[in-house]
Amino acid sequence: MNVATFRFYAGLNRFLPSARRQCTFSAPFAEQSTVKHMIEALGAPHTEVDLILVNDKPVGFDHPIQPNDRVAVYPAFHGLALGENARLRPPPAVLHFVADAHMGALARLLRLAGFDTLYYPNISDDEIARYCETEQRIALTRDRELLKRSVIVHACYIRSNKPERQLQEVFERYELATHVEPFSRCLVCNGRLYPVDKLAVLHRLPPKVQEQHERFLQCTGCERVYWEGTHWASLRSQLDALLPPS
Known part of the structure; x- marks a missing residue:
């Protein structure tokens, strides 16, 4: 039987049985198994892996496992710059x-x-x-x-x-x-918000809003109208509290 040793680091341990967490362990593998296949068979999704070392050298997901290989598997680390040879995937082209x-x-x-x-x-x-x-x-x-x-x-x-x-x-x-671009998307449908003239949406506004507000945003998708009322201020405070300090 072919056997290799594995060690998962940091947050990847949550995907493993307790006996295999925070330690090096041996696992059998079938002929022609790749590191990706073995990592996921052991419990960790490939999307959570950012670096794989086999015998201390960086490899890709399609690297074939060999008997007695030593496999170290690392998650994404905030602020860690990996060389192009070590990178398993390009960074997201768009943050959506x-x-x-x-x-x-x-x-x-x-x-x-x-x-x-x-x-x-x-x-x-x-x-x-x-x-x-x-x-x-x-x-x-x-x-x-x-x-x-x-x-x-x-x-x-x-x-x-x-x-x-x-x-x-x-x-x-x-x-x-x-x-971050606060209040640029509709909370309901995800459409973009854009400034709209008050007269264009006057028929959609409650009487008190008509009297008290002059600036409005409207969703390009569902046409919902937003204005800077007490609910807006509450959402702004909620967002500010959640954002990391600048």
């Missing part, structure tokens, strides 16, 4: 996302911060994979098996159950703080 059916609150927060984030309450795994493949979107999910689909290149496994902490996870993973 697709959230799974359980990530509605996170999707809303990302939209509040100005990030293009698709979300549908009944979105299927197949649809998420298709958006990732055809639009190069970054998947946001707690579904480990979804992240093992080969067509999903960029994704973030969300650890927390709390939306505020989930947002922080995504901000840290993709260094989003410098890309």
Whole structure:
């Protein structure tokens, strides 16, 4: 039987059985197995892996495992610059996302911060994979098996159950703080917001809003109208509290 040794580092240990966490262990493998196949067979989705060393040398996902190989597997580390030879995938070309059916609150927060984030309450795994493949979107999910689909290149496994902490996870993973554009996307449909003349939307406004406000934004998708009322101020405070200090 062919056997290699493996060591998973930092956050990747959460995907392993407790007996294999924070230690080097041996595992059998079949002929012609690649490191990607073995990493995912052992529990870690490929999207969470940022560096693989085999016998202390960086390799790609398609590297074939050999008997007695020593495989070290590392997650994405914030601020760590990898050489081109070590990089497993190019960085995301565009910072836009697709959230799974359980990530509605996170999707809303990302939209509040100005990030293009698709979300549908009944979105299927197949649809998420298709958006990732055809639009190069970054998947946001707690579904480990979804992240093992080969067509999903960029994704973030969300650890927390709390939306505020989930947002922080995504901000840290993709260094989003410098890309924030508050109130540039509709919280409901993800459409872009643009300034609109008051007269053009006057028929949509409650009487008090007509009297008290002059500046408005409208969604290009659902045509919902936004203005700087108390709800706006509350959302602004919520976002400011969530963003990392500048």
